[in-house]
Amino acid sequence: MKAKADFLKRGIIGLFSYLVLLFTVCISIVPLLWIVISSFKSNKAILNKPFALPTGIDFHAYYSVFKMNNFLSNTVNSVVISVSSTLVALLFYALAAYSFAKFDFKGKHILFVLFSVTLLIPGHATAQPIFSLINETGLYDTRLALIVVYISAGLAVSLFILRATFLSIPRELDEAAYMESANFWQVFFYINLPLAKAGLSTAGILMFLGNWNEFFYGFMLTSSAQNRTLPVALQFFTEQFSYNYTQLFAALTLVTLPSIILYMVAQEQVQQSVVSGGVKG
C-alpha cells in the first residue's frame, strides 16, 4: 500500500515538475518565435490569423526595414558604440584590476571600497548630472556621448570579475619575467593579459550585452534619427509605423537576434557572469 502511494506521489511531483519546466520554456521562446514567424507574414495574416504559419519565406520586410528610416545607420551606431565602449572599458578596468590584485599602494583599500560602492547606486539616479555634463561638453547627440557613458556603466562588476582573474594568476610568473628584465607594462601586457582571457571575455560579454541593449541614455542623449541606437530607433519605429506589423516584427527580430546569437555562442560565460556579477535584471 505504502509503495503504491509513494509511486503515485512521485508521479505527481514528476508531472508537476515537467509542467513548470514546460511553462518556463513556453514563456521564454514563444514570444520570440511569434515575432520571427510573423515577420514573414502579411499584415492581414498577422491581424486575422495570429497563430498561423507564414505561407512562404519572404525577406521583403527585412529589406524594406533596412532601406528606410536610417535603420542601417542605427545598426552601425549600435555596433560602433557597443564595441568601442566595451573595448575601452575592458582596458581601463583591466589596468585597475591588475593593480588592485597584485600590488599594495597607498589608498588601495579606500579606493576599492569607493569603486565597489558604485554598485549600490540604482542605474538612473545620476541621470541629471550626466545629462547636463553631456550637454555642456557639446557631446549631446553624438556617438561619443554614449560611448563615454557606457564605459562608466560596467565599472564595479568588471573590476570584481577582472580582479579575481588576476588574483588567480601566479606571482611566480611575474617574478620570473622581472628577472628577465621585463618592465612593468610588459609583465602586464605579455604575461598577465593573455592569461586573463577567461575573465576578460566574461566581463566583455556582460558589458557588450548591457551596451547593445541600453535604452535610457540612448533615448535621453540623442535627438536626430541617424544618431540613434537600435533600441531607441525601434521605439520611434513602433510609434510611427504602428500599422505595418510585418516590418515592425522584422525590426524587432533584427534588434534581438544579435544578443541571442552572442548568448548562444557564449552560454557558459553569460551564465557565469550572472552568478559572479549578480547584477543584470
Next chain:
Amino acid sequence: MFKYNKLWVYLFILPTLLVFLTFYLVPIITVFTTGFTEWNGFNAPKFTGFDNYKMIFTDDNSLTVSLINLFKWSMIATFIHVPFGALVAFIIYRRPFGWRFVRGVFMIPNVIAVSAWAIIYRFIFNDQMGLLNNFIRKLGFTNFHTNWFFDMKYAFSAISLTWVFYAVIVTLLVLSDLMAIPKELHEAAKIDGATEGQIHWRINLPLIRGSLGTSVILSIIARITMFEAIFLTTKGGPGNSTYNISVMLYDGIVNYQFGYANAVATIMIILGIGVLAITTKVFRMNKSVYN
C-alpha cells in the same frame, strides 16, 4: 620581491579613477546637494531647503503613488518572482531530462533588450492581433476583449506579467548555492530517516538563504529602476496606475526641473540602500552558512 616604479601602479588606476570621479562621485554629490535647490539647468541653483521634498511628498501625489506601486511590485517580486525562480532551480537541481535546455532557454529573455521585450509585450497584449487575447478566445471565451495596457483595471497586472515569471537570475543564483551543498549532508539526513520534503525544508532552504536574499535585493532594486517596461507600454498610465519612481525622475529631467529630479534621485538611492540593509538582516546574509 621585485622592484618596480610605484608610479606605474597609480598610472594603471588613473583611467578608472577619472571615470569614477566624472560619472559617479561628482554626479552623486550634485544629486544630493541640488535636491535642495530650485534649478532648471540654465540659471544657478537657488537653495530652497526641503521644498522639493515637501512638494513630492505633499503637493502632488506622484511620489505616494510611485511608492505604493513600488511596494506592490516588491511584494510580487518577493513572494512570486523569487519563489518561482527558486522552484525552477529545485526542479533543475534534480537534473530531469532536458534540464540544460530549460536553463539555457530561460536565459534568453534576459539577454535581449528590455526595450524590445516591452515592445514585444505590447503586441502580445494587443487585443486584436495579440497572442494572449486570441489564446483566451480560442479557449472558448469568444467575446473576451481587453486592452491590457490601457485599462485602469489591468494595466498594473499587465506590467507585472512582463517580468514576474522571468526569474532566470534567481534560478541561476539558487542553483549555484544548491550545487554547493555537500552530498554527505543529504545522505546523513536520509540515514536518519528524513523524507525528501524534510530535506528540502530543513536542510536545503536554510542553506540557500544567501542566494534568496541576493535575489530579493536584486529583484526589488530592479523594480526601483524599472523604466523601459513602463515607459514603452503605459507611460505610467492610465491615470497614474503604473507610475513609478524612475519615470518620475525621467519626467523631472526632460521638464528641466533638475532640483526636483535630484530630490527624486536621492530618494531612489536611499531606497536602494534601505532594501539592501533590510534584506541582509532578514535573510541573515552576513552570517556564514556552514558552521
